[in-house]
Amino acid sequence: CNRNNDYYSQCIPGQATTPAPAPTTSTATTPPPSSTSVPAAPGSCPVLPSNPSFTANARLPNPFKFFNGNAVTTKADWDCRREEISQLLQRYELGTLPPKPSSVTGSYSGGRLTINVSEAGKSISFQVSISTPSGATAPYPAIIAYGGMSIPTPSGVSVITFNNDDIAAQTNTGSRGQGKFYTLYGSGHSAGAMTAWAWGVSRIIDALSTTTGHNIDLNRIAVTGCSRNGKGALVAGAFDTRIALTIPQESGSGGGGCWRISDKMLSSGINTQTASEIVGENVWFSKNFEPYVRSINNLPFDHHLLAALVAPRALLVIDNTSIDWLGPRSVFGCMKTANKIWQALGVADHMGVSQVGNHNHCAFPSNEQGDLDAFVNKFLKNQSTNTNIVKTDGANQVGFVDSEWVDWTTVAVILLCFTLYAYIRQRVHRGSKLPLPP
Numbered sequence: 516c517n518r519n520n521d522y523y524s525q526c527i528p529g530q531a532t533t534p535a536p537a538p539t540t541s542t543a544t545t546p547p548p549s550s551t552s553v554p555a556a557p558g559s560c561p562v563l564p565s566n567p568s569f570t571a572n573a574r575l576p577n578p579f580k581f582f583n584g585n586a587v588t589t590k591a592d593w594d595c596r597r598e599e600i601s602q603l604l605q606r607y608e609l610g611t612l613p614p615k616p617s618s619v620t621g622s623y624s625g626g627r628l629t630i631n632v633s634e635a636g637k638s639i640s641f642q643v644s645i646s647t648p649s650g651a652t653a654p655y656p657a658i659i660a661y662g663g664m665s666i667p668t669p670s671g672v673s674v675i676t677f678n679n680d681d682i683a684a685q686t687n688t689g690s691r692g693q694g695k696f697y698t699l700y701g702s703g704h705s706a707g708a709m710t711a712w713a714w715g716v717s718r719i720i721d722a723l724s725t726t727t728g729h730n731i732d733l734n735r736i737a738v739t740g741c742s743r744n745g746k747g748a749l750v751a752g753a754f755d756t757r758i759a760l761t762i763p764q765e766s767g768s769g770g771g772g773c774w775r776i777s778d779k780m781l782s783s784g785i786n787t788q789t790a791s792e793i794v795g796e797n798v799w800f801s802k803n804f805e806p807y808v809r810s811i812n813n814l815p816f817d818h819h820l821l822a823a824l825v826a827p828r829a830l831l832v833i834d835n836t837s838i839d840w841l842g843p844r845s846v847f848g849c850m851k852t853a854n855k856i857w858q859a860l861g862v863a864d865h866m867g868v869s870q871v872g873n874h875n876h877c878a879f880p881s882n883e884q885g886d887l888d889a890f891v892n893k894f895l896k897n898q899s900t901n902t903n904i905v906k907t908d909g910a911n912q913v914g915f916v917d918s919e920w921v922d923w924t925t926v927a928v929i930l931l932c933f934t935l936y937a938y939i940r941q942r943v944h945r946g947s948k949l950p951l952p953p
């Protein structure tokens with residue numbers, strides 16, 4: 516959807532679905548996307564109790580039911596539900612994502628963007644490098660790469676290299692509270708490293724939107740990372756609606772995997788990472804997650820709902836079938852389930868899963884190139900491609916049985932709304948002048 520077009524915003528939960536047409540001038544005239552979170556209708560959303568009691572659920576929780584049990588049936592409901600999911604994830608797994616600080620400024624020079632942030636009398640500054648794609652016409656789409664690119668760099672796309680470890684360290688469990696995020700907010704802040712990194716990505720986009728010279732098109736920004744950084748990239752894409760395309764690579768359990776399915780894999784003898792293991796390895800999650808890691812079924816969410824926060828924007832989950840530790844069945848089942856949310860929103864092809872084996876961890880295999888190109892070309896280069904991609908080459912994935920994990924269906928009202936949206940979009944693209952829908 517075109518974020519600036521009211522036709523679309525009437526029917527779409529979230530903000531962007533398809534990228535806006537490529538601007539023809541420099542970034543100085545490119546209107547920045549308006550906000551970093553989807554505002555829920557004031558006063559009309561169900562309020563989460565401050566100390567809710569949880570009911571165990573062995574299946575993947577229903578995206579289309581509020582915590583209070585009410586059904587999600589309209590676009591406004593989905594906006595509220597999205598906010599509720601975001602709050603639940605922050606409270607019980609990821610830690611609190613602070614809002615935009617009182618001061619964020621940027622300066623760009625010679626391929627480096629410096630971001631200065633101040634809040635409540637404290638200040639930090641960090642830098643990212645920005646490459647200029649050769650032979651392309653500005654403004655350029657860009658990929659923010661955690662720790663550098665691990666997927667092949669697409670032609671015509673700028674790479675923004677983000678040293679996420681500088682914002683929140685991730686050496687081991689001793690890294691808790693270390694990094695520039697914690698200099699600003701205090702070492703006892705609830706945010707785990709991934710939330711701190713997502714905050715950093717948002718500040719990069721803030722600074723891009725107030726500086727010139729970098730020639731980045733703010734409507735065509737992607738984020739990626741591999742492995743632990745892939746988990747992080749998914750969290751950034753979930754929280755910042757200015758990101759058009761999210762590409763977590765081999766993120767495994769704690770990323771594209773669902774905790775419940777990973778637990779089941781381990782209990783059936785497959786050496787897969789689980790929540791109870793991961794919190795003893797590193798600080799990617801909030802301390803507030805720890806009480807739940809041995810009773811994951813009590814949590815009213817799983818990672819299909821983390822992915823749901825990206826919808827209806829684009830998500831391509833790149834994964835590896837050959838490494839049990841990554842929980843390939845968990846990632847495939849979890850993300851295939853997440854795709855149902857995009858289906859309900861009428862944009863199933865904005866979310867893809869490509870799971871290919873027989874390569875080393877984070878070594879992008881050439882037979883996945885077509886899937887990556889399809890997403891990059893559609894969502895960063897405004898081309899028409901086929902992004903209906905939910906596939907695995909892993910025989911093990913047959914072990915994921917939908918009915919074992921999903922006891923809910925999608926919601927017809929949302930579907931209707933999105934069908935109408937798709938129709939209007941087609942007509943507008945053909946140059947029709949339709950009246951605003953009621």
Ligand code: MCU
Pocket residue numbers: 741742743744765766767768769788796841
């Ligand atoms: C897949 O991401 C992690 C994994 O969660 C860890 O258990 C392992 O130690 O490291 C992986 C990784 O980040 O590899 C680069």
